[in-house]
């Protein structure tokens with residue numbers, strides 16, 4: 001039977017609205033919840049594309065603007081339901097923010113705020129410094145990274161950065177209330193989003209060694225079995241320091257300082273001094289110190305090929321926050337090193353633009369965001385804007401190659417493909433809102449969101465609790481064992497991955513189109529895990545959209 005795919009959460013009244021049919025275009029109608037027809041149209045044949053492998057037609061019903069709940073019907077196919085309304089994304093926004101609360105580690109959840117997703121205090125023991133004869137360290141707190149219970153400095157810093165750049169660019173994030181315990185500050189209470197982010201910042205401060213360097217991660221030696229967090233009692237280890245983690249932490253503390261200073265002077269001063277201490281260590285240790293797991297350990301490695309993008313981000317963030325000329329000189333030097341590195345990478349076939357990289361490994365784009373926030377006229381600012389514009393134009397062009405309007409290529413469907421998409425949407429959002437507005441950027445952003453929320457060949461919304469056919473079985477330890485029917489809402493799935501890098505995923509047929517390399521199965525960590533840094537870019541994108 002034919003399928004009709006669309007954004008299962010819905011649309012704001014004035015936005016573009018479309019459904020994608022995987023059968024020959026035909027007459028269709030939109031019906032309301034009473035079954036009455038409110039709109040009719042004819043779908044337009046688009047054809048086949050590389051990423052879905054389907055021959056699709058597209059129905060554009062942007063002219064339907066009336067509030068309500070609807071379905072699209074054509075031939076014998078009926079879409080999932082969707083809403084139109086000014087506030088359609090309100091629940092989604094609250095849910096994606098509250099996820100960080102549910103992922104808190106330590107003695108942090110209360111029954112009042114966590115409800116049935118409450119768990120007892122976890123990972124409260126001091127951590128052993130791996131391979132060293134040192135005193136164990138208290139690194140309690142922060143957020144669990146993902147479906148596992150590890151806490152990783154670079155991943156945490158990048159997740160915080162997505163959110164805090166969101167706060168800097170789009171102040172509406174400060175108004176989102178998502179029902180977490182209040183945290184007092186000089187001015188009363190912190191806005192919820194800053195209260196939640198402070199949990200991770202406090203933890204990241206504990207990950208900093210006396211000399212300024214930052215431990216790459218704290219985890220057990222191997223991943224825990226499927227147990228509740230409080231039942232994971234294995235010894236915790238602090239693994240080696242890395243220049244990657246040290247640079248990312250220097251950067252994110254500087255960024256945080258410029259936000260928290262409006263609420264709590266002492267806390268901002270502490271962030272500033274930790275940031276500068278990390279930066280000083282970096283300057284005194286100019287050689288890259290990358291990270292690899294010790295033999296036999298299988299928790300997340302978060303390995304990166306270079307630390308130049310991290311040093312570039314750090315210099316840019318410290319320059320933006322503290323203004324010293326030395327940081328500016330460092331930016332220029334790291335920029336030139338990164339350009340040279342990218343030239344070499346090109347020879348090996350890597351085409352990604354380093355200066356728009358917003359992931360856990362490629363972070364130079366975060367530096368570019370700091371340079372844009374500094375907004376100091378000159379070549380550096382212009383160059384960064386040009387990178388974002390060029391990348392946005394490339395994405396718009398890509399989106400024209402498939403009926404979904406999705407700005408992704410086949411090679412983007414890797415582990416965490418939904419983050420590949422969300423990073424692209426962050427670039428488009430930044431360009432559209434902060435550099436130059438173009439309708440086609442906006443359309444690419446909404447099409448990307450449509451894809452994430454159900455307008456895809458799997459007919460699934462990749463955000464739990466949001467959409468009639470939202471995925472329900474994330475690779476997430478508490479969900480696997482807590483006997484609660486549904487996972488908490490607002491979790492973003494990693495999404496389709498042509499690499500099929502876990503045992504269960506390998507049972508899928510080998511010749512699937514990229515968009516179909518997905519299974520909503522709890523065992524599929526390479527297709528269906530969740531992480532803090534898959535939620536955080538969506539927070540940025542939604543803040544830009546609302």
Ligand code: G3I
Pocket residue numbers: 145146147148150299300301302411414415416499501525529530531
């Ligand atoms: O960079 C290459 C690219 O050049 C190549 O074309 C492409 C094709 O395979 O692969 C790219 O590398 C991928 C890399 O991520 C960078 O994106 C690898 O294939 C892919 O296996 C790797 O996946 C990472 C995964 O850990 C395994 O290392 C995910 O991004 C990362 O999100 C995930 O992180 C895990 C933590 O280790 C542990 N906690 C859960 C978390 C989420 O699953």
Ligand code: 9MR
Pocket residue numbers: 146147148223298299300525529
């Ligand atoms: O659950 C782990 C997940 O969080 C990680 O992303 C993944 C890759 O590091 O590993 C998962 O743990 C698996 C382990 O690596 C191998 N044995 C099975 C575990 C999952 O059931």
Ligand code: ZN
Pocket residue numbers: 104105106122123144149229
């Ligand atoms: Zn924990």
